[in-house]
Amino acid sequence: MLKTIAGNVENPYDILGVSRDASLDEVKKAYRKKARENHPDLNPGDTAAEERMNKINEAYDRITNPEKYRASDARKRSTGYGGAGSPYGGASGTGGPFGGAEYGGPGGAGYGTGTGGQGSDAGPYGWTTVNIDFEDLFGGFNAQQASVHPEEAAGDSAEVRQAISAINAGQPARAIQILQQIPSTGRNARWYYLFALANDAAGNTVAAHDNIRRARQLDPQNMDYQRVENTFTRRAQTYTQQGEGRGFTTFGMDPAWCCCAAMVCPTFCMNAPVVCCL
């Protein structure tokens, strides 16, 4: 746990041995160095190695997933809670950063990132699904989360209010269910807008795009709808820029892949026995 005896959180940058304005690449390299030095597998018999590794992991997590800690740190400051809040700490306690989702070994931590501190839906294989807001990571490590919290409006039906409530409570699956119960006669631009938000939060990206497009078609002047569409556009742009920064473009293709339609292997290649070597 990163807390010092005084209850202040030890600086994660100090733990990793990097400066505060270190780039993400530098942070990763620093992590690697610390991991090589401290990983328990590489330090058999050193019982403190496990504890050091926990600290290093948490420091890295704090730097790369700042939104996770904003909420829990704020809570701890206000309640004076000084217990086990580490995502890698014990499985006991009142739960992880988003309150209620426990980390229990291989079951996975319930850390929901992205829009509005949502919870996560447990998957069937023993770990939880999350949604990542790409913009959050590359908007600088201290960027405010650009989450969309829909607000109730006059004229909203009871179901619509319930759906809005569910979205803001981080329960997109429930919101989707509620909205689907509204018959097609009740599906106006606002319905498509809320359905888009719920689907986006649930990771249903295709549905989110399709529905916000419909909302905008029905009400092109609406600023809320435009704002949502803009967040999608920004995420796409950030990705493209990141790629270009590394020398990659999303267009074009290598001639080497042309020889094999399946891009798999020589034997089952449609042009067999052409060898797909580079």
Added chain:
Amino acid sequence: MFGVAVARLEPLSDAEKQRYQAFYCGLCRTLKQRYGQLSRAVLSYDLAFLVIFLDSLSEPSQDAGADRCIVHPKKRMPFIQSANTAYAADLSVALAYHKVLDDVADDDTMRARAAQVALRGAYERAQERIPDECAAIEACMERIRELEGTSDTPPDACAQEFGRLMGALFASGARRAWDARWAQACGTFGETLGRLIYLMDAAVDLPTDQRTGSYNPFAALTMDVPQMRQVLTVVAADAASAFERLPLVQDAQLMRAVLYAGIWQKFNRVYEDQAHPAEAPDQGVVG
């Protein structure tokens, strides 16, 4: 599902290209060692990506060398093998086997049936080695088949299913390779990658599926190619974001060559003429 998580080679240096190929050759060697010559039919660059990923995560010792083989009888090809290559080899067999089962169910060609018979023995051995993962693959494929056969399946449902499978396989890989504490983050990445692979494949198959009347999540939607590209870019952004949060340094450029560029190649090939969006107007360049 294969052929999407491949690298874009053009921006890579010769050393990087050679290293990328070496992971592929290493996977091939491991397949041969574990399953015999026939198993090389299940070889893919996609599963080589998994080796690169797990090796980057755990930085294990790598067995590197160069050797001749049946496909390269004259030139010694460099290879890289590590403890993670075995897991990728087992998965290669399992995933290929289930893909063949799918083909048999869909088309029932002689070729598909022959492939099923050929891979049956290897699959049984894979089941002994990675029983949970094989069960997960089986369950996922079955659920996807159900979803594809149901009307009103939401467009993301199958992608989510496949995403969860990839998530589980990556989480399991992380546990085996490195540390259970990284299972969550690696699983998240696997999940986003799985959704991306499924949807990219769906976009690529759309023209064919529309002709044959096969299920396709994009079929019921009225999206043009630029719109499909936009959606896929956001899905790719999620995968890239999850990747960038991981402390991966070794061979990061190879993995980025996949995530930021390579994944688009099949799409670009199919939609060559329509892939480019309208040129954006000049943004504030003052004369």
